Amino acid sequence: MRGVLLFAGAWLAAGCAAAPYRPATDDTVVTTVARRAGMPEIRQLQARLAAAPADLPTALALARRYVALGRAEADPRYFGHAQAVLAPWWGRADAPPEVRLLRAQLLQNAHQFSAALADLQAVTVSQPRNAEAWLTQAVVQAVQGDHAGATASCARVTTLADQLAGFACLAAASANTARMAASERLLAATLERSAGAPDEVRVWALTLLAESAARRGAAGTSERYYLMALALAPNDHYLLGAYADFLLDAGRPAEVLALLRARHRIDALLLRYALALRAAGGQRAALAAAVAELQARFDAAAQRGDSVHLREEARFMLHLRGEPAAALALARQNWQVQKEPADLRILLEAAQLAGDERTARAARDWMRRNGTQDVMLAGSRP
Template identity: 35%
Template sequence: MSTPLWAADTMRQVITPSDDSIVLESLPSGPRISAPTTTTNTSSLASQLERVQSLLTIARQQGDPRYLGYADAQLRVLLAKHPADLGTQLLQARLLQANHHFDAAERVLNTLLASPSAVHSEAALMSASIALVQGRYAHATKRCHQLTGLAMLPFSLICQAQVQGATGQASEALARLNALPAKQLGLTSDQRTWWRLSQADMADRLGSDNSAEDDYREAAAAGSAEAVAAYADWLFWQGHARDSLSLLAPWTAHDGLLSLLTRAEQQLGLSKSATAHKQQALGRWQAFLARGEPGHERELATFYLDVMQQPATALRLAQRNWTVQRETADYRIYIRAALAQSAKKDLAILAKWQASTKFEDVRVQRWLSAGNAALPSSNK
């Protein structure tokens, strides 16, 4: 489940560069919306919360870190003024989730779920999402069943299917999702994208390529960075690096998508653009690592394995990522990095996890059977 993942549980560390050559962040170019860091006394709380939510949405869709910062600054003001407001607390949990502070997000959500409230279902759905990302399927199931009422029925069904799909019942779960009447559910564009990505992921892991492509294409059409990344990665591994490149070309401002673009360019032998984009991506990722912030280890591991061809570094990043996230992409990059390093201990850890969860993935099985990392040059 990939609902929007969103003020850190601790204050962010202030970094003072010791030299003008140190890059703290590479920001996308182009126009941006006005983002004041304070709220006005004339604005209602509801309108201020809506403003913060819009910033979180932009951050998720565009992958632009500036908007998380804007949201953080404005939300701190609202939390100071309205610490007991449920809507404000819910947005706090969303921002924590976006910054990969999952434990802190859960603490906020547990407070909201301790008693019935207007945001109870939203809190339960967010908690289920975090649990699915972390591979805590029993907890996710519990939260899925807390989504009560007619309006939440579609979300409860999708939530339960996602747990099924990750625990040995992917075929049954995919059939349940495909049977849902899309036009009758009244889902927003973001919610439809979430649903389509869930279906695409299951179909991909089952080897149902036509079904996976239909859902990936429809999800990516909504224009979110997450969906574009998923579809572009699928195209790449299907042997369609040029189609992957075309999809990624407008997204050079997004660190993770720039890495995928560079990988496709290398595969296609476009050495001039690949070299330029590789240096650009390397500078961004090195700045990210220098700041010591959590998150994005999955994208970093992919970059160092596929673009930099440094499997030892990729494996360390994949190991770190696995302690936090256990979705399909996390499983795959850890497997590939472990195979590239012939890391038997890591492969044993993953085999034990797969046996306990019954997680199905035909592509991983092919990689394991081949006995190598299936690096981009092999396109296996």
């Protein structure tokens, strides 16, 4: 089951890496690296693969370890390591299904959704009982706004994985539709009956429930779910960002500052911290430093050709730089790639503040067609 949910977090976008830093002298301590669980196993796999670079089982095992570490650390470098391990098979159209699934997951992480779907569709044809492939496909379809496709893929997950994972998949697929509230009720009931489910599945379900409750205006219920999830996964980067957004919407920036005070390595969390500094007031130097650091990181991403975090950059430009036209350009570019609730929100906010009624009207039309429910869409996020 843990293997099936390895990429459930693909719905929960990870933060981008910091800008490159060049130390002034060779003896400068750049960082202190914590001892990570699983590193002896990784070293053993590295040695085995060095001795036999075409050994597929070893390559797959090492790539999966890198992917898991990359998600745990929110560090994209490990995804690059995984791709390098798969290099002998990476460009092959006839790559084994196990490689195609990993390749699809890495492509999804890089927002190369069309290429990811091509691999996933091939895997689900050759291995129709591969629950991880169906789940990853549902992830990509939902991010792209293909709710019908995501629901169909989730239906396959419900027949292959445990009930909580299947209904969490369906709830995520329904997040931007008129089925959101019904899916929330079903997921909540299933969670109550799933006391023995793995923690990562429970955290995913609790986070989905918290976000759904917040979108329909049930703040007390939402916070209860957030706190339950944080009790199980206090270092989950996506969960911390989602709860920080909840607190910002509730006008509680001081709690965001306490929550994220030592978590600035992840760009998405530094963004929330800076938004909280702005909302709290009185810390102008700290806010200026956070804004400068974020700008440097976004500039570095642009130099790399990295457009994965357009949504975060749009929020930065709108709410910290006060440049709605630039924010709207980023939000539009982001909307072409992904259509999650947060993508819709920044598009509508930027359009409203930029005075672009045409784009705002198109966003509202999209909401009506899909039955989107979100009490905050008409307002402004701090």
